[in-house]
């Protein structure tokens with residue numbers, strides 16, 4: 001079933017039951033205190049398994065004129081119905097070994113009485129009970145659909161408890177708490193529904209039916225019950241209730257309710273006259289009551305309390321999520337598509353990508369363009385279109401969002417009157433194995449479809465980063481020679497603390513226009529290899545990031561100069577001892593894994609930079625293998641002084657290098673990985689970590705090869721190792 005069906009069902013159920021659920025949760029929280037309060041009463045002086053039924057009967061019969069019944073309640077308190085020597089009929093909590101009265105049961109506190117009534121029937125008797133039962137049943141469905149959504153969101157049941165994707169507070173904790181509380185909530189709801197169904201006699205009877213018994217009457221009537229074998233050998237913890245015989249005549253017998261069955265016991269011989277196991281419905285009903293009310297267990301009562309409280313949080317956070325979703329979803333414009341020159345096609349499940357489309361629409365309108373925003377499924381021929389933007393999220397196993405499902409099919413059938421320029425932006429999360437897979441599919445398909453002309457390479461955005469979206473807009477602007485001025489989203493553009501750096505040295509750009517620059521912080525800026533240096537140029541205030549190698553106290557960056565790149569040209573223009581201000585963006589998921597026994601670093605181009613620092617951190621000489629892909633020998637040269645030093649210090653194994661333009665044979669880094677498949681699979685199996693840094697295209701190619709390796713050599717999908725955190729990526 002598609003994710004949207006689960007989501008709509010979840011939303012619809014929650015909306016239709018919200019108010020009842022708020023009431024049921026608040027009363028549930030209050031009622032959870034009742035069992036806690038009664039469990040802590042001092043009526044359980046000893047463990048019941050150490051006392052035999054015979055002992056208790058003996059002491060009670062000595063202490064009181066007559067004993068009518070003994071009950072062991074959910075708290076393991078022993079309650080006796082007795083006639084005192086003064087002729088009073090009493091219910092008393094008693095000490096099972098001495099018969100001493102410990103207290104009398106008190107009536108339910110008025111607050112609990114009131115709350116129980118409200119919780120059970122809203123003071124509406126049968127009608128109320130019916131509603132409560134129905135809402136309980138619907139809550140089961142809410143919990144089940146919620147669990148399905150979390151499983152899908154996390155990328156499968158195996159990854160249920162893996163890290164939750166970063167998002168705003170309400171959504172993140174809806175998921176985090178959902179993982180812990182949906183099962184208890186399901187139990188509360190299912191047991192509540194069960195108990196209601198029972199009240200309306202919708203379930204088979206719970207009665208235990210005994211056949212008529214005819215006890216032997218020719219017996220020794222001087223035998224006392226405490227001397228009967230059956231009572232001497234049964235400990236009190238096995239008992240739920242004993243009804244004493246009405247009269248001393250042998251025709252009357254003990255009715256004993258044990259944990260799993262009911263028996264009738266001859267009062268003078270101890271013979272079992274009838275034995276009937278409880279029907280399943282009886283056990284289910286008892287279990288439902290205990291699970292629903294928390295009777296007898298402080299721990300479970302606390303779970304119930306927290307689960308009830310969590311329902312309130314889920315209602316609140318779900319409401320916030322719903323509002324946000326509505327806010328994000330733009331009205332599909334009713335504009336005449338033929339009048340538009342710039343078409344923004346959106347693939348979105350939960351609406352956030354529409355938010356980005358809105359920003360892009362505003363920026364394009366500022367440039368005087370006629371813009372149409374619509375969903376990918378609405379793709380059609382556009383008479384005057386010049387430019388197509390595809391902004392799409394990815395779901396499930398790299399699937400399109402629901403409103404994009406038909407796009408690839410339409411692409412084959414719809415013929416555009418003009419050649420269209422296009423730019424694809426993928427929205428996804430590196431948390432999932434199929435990062436932006438659908439955007440990649442779209443990009444690949446467009447690249448091979450006639451009549452489309454790529455403006456900038458596919459740009460994938462992790463975790464809805466608006467900064468990254470701005471970065472894409474810079475690339476697009478550079479390629480088109482028109483400046484896209486995206487609206488600034490204040491709360492999304494958190495600025496980092498700025499540090500002042502001095503340039504220590506800089507190399508000249510090599511044949512690939514790549515250079516190295518070394519910076520030293522003038523203050524005590526904290527950073528690690530793998531973190532990002534963030535620089536916002538005055539021209540547009542849009543951040544650009546560079547992966548940091550920490551060498552001693554200095555930052556080493558490897559930068560590729562782009563012809564129109566504002567920042568790469570600025571960095572290239574810097575001279576030693578000049579200053580610049582920049583922020584440090586921590587990137588904890590891409591750092592030397594402390595527990596690594598072996599590390600495999602795979603990179604291409606400037607992606608080698610963080611590894612120069614990560615390997616420098618390798619004080620304990622963990623085996624580190626570095627694979628690098630570049631154009632030719634000259635491309636490698638700027639890195640060789642660093643690599644030679646690291647190798648001489650024993651911090652890395654010999655570099656494995658692939659050149660794509662050296663001599664006649666073209667090798668790419670993924671070819672090296674494929675060649676070492678046996679070694680890599682063995683290392684992975686033994687817990688080695690793999691880190692990948694460089695271009696997204698290289699990342700995809702390497703992942704494809706790794707997937708083949710793990711499937712073939714280890715018979716496991718790559719995401720098995722990803723879920724264990726063994727694969728770390730930072731590509732752009």
Ligand SMILES: Cc1cc2nc3c(=O)[nH]c(=O)nc-3n(C[C@H](O)[C@H](O)[C@H](O)COP(=O)(O)O)c2cc1C
Nearest residue numbers: 152153348349350351352353393394428429435436
């Ligand atoms: C259930 C679920 C599954 C997802 N699966 C993927 C995935 O396979 N690959 C990926 O890159 N992102 C995945 N994501 C992340 C979304 O694509 C990302 O959050 C996107 O920005 C959501 O955009 P939207 O709000 O417009 O739908 C998934 C998110 C959820 C909730």
